[in-house]
Amino acid sequence: MGEKPVGSLAGIGEVLGKKLEERGFDKAYVVLGQFLGLKKDEDLFREWLKDTCGANAKQSRDCFGCLREWCDAFL
């Protein structure tokens, strides 16, 4: 994951990426940190994503899936 920007996450495009950056989540690992802090819980994370940057159901699902798989593989 390194220093990849937040837009490299699945489901996070330009618009959402900008909103997340405004909130301080400028790198993918910061969102990963939030994901882990929410105990990798799907409902919590997806709701948080929706509240923070206005992600719709598909986007949040994709992002959650992306992070979960990353964690399954590397954590």
Added chain:
Amino acid sequence: MDDYAVLSDTELAAVLRQYNIPHGPIVGSTRKLYEKKIFEYETQRRRLSPPNSSSSSFSYRLSDLDSASVDSDMYDLPKKEDALLYQSKDYNDDYYEESYLTTRTYGEPESVGMSKSFRQGTSLGDTHTFHHQVRDDIFSSSEEEGKDRERPIYGRDSAYQSIAHYRPISNVSRSSLGLSYYPISSTSSVSSSSSSPSSWLTRRAIRPEKQVPVTALGQDRQVPLWGQLLLFLVFAAFLLFVYYSIQAEEGNPFWMDP
């Protein structure tokens, strides 16, 4: 919601634990989320407390949420008017997820697609339309489920595609279908093994398109419908030709003129 802002992190965590809300550490970035969760929980609880609220089934669902137990009796599916008898109890887990249209705070179903298709299904058809769809189910039961999904001729494409997103797994609708409409044993095969209650329910949701599948049913035949009509016209033309050629002409019927 600002009431919760005065609570410290530990106090907030205690409240979350008291309400049985799954949560993680309360950090700067998560605090607002948990405050919102507590707020929603309290609002729902407040809605529960007047017991004679109009939506009693809604409050039933909420009470089930609160007690974190799923009671199948409480959960009428949105199709109350059908008066189907759900006699087996093991559907409750699936329907617990499926009835999450109204309360989305906790335990949101795996895929939102499910709830979407259920939104279509909340307006219930009468038993007659359901009967049609069940008959369609019987006709389609012989096919592989995969083929079912792919068939473009069924006007219910969108409903089937939404089914592809989720595969709930209980066999209950099978038995319930059998009980209600077709009290013959073969009806257990009506919904094929992977036809699930929610796919059955989404079939009901496509009431407006009901006409299309009924007419499109003709595609089950070997020769397509338009081919059959064409053959019929050809045959009719042939018969007319024969008929008119048999008819005696006005002129002299004899070969040779006298």
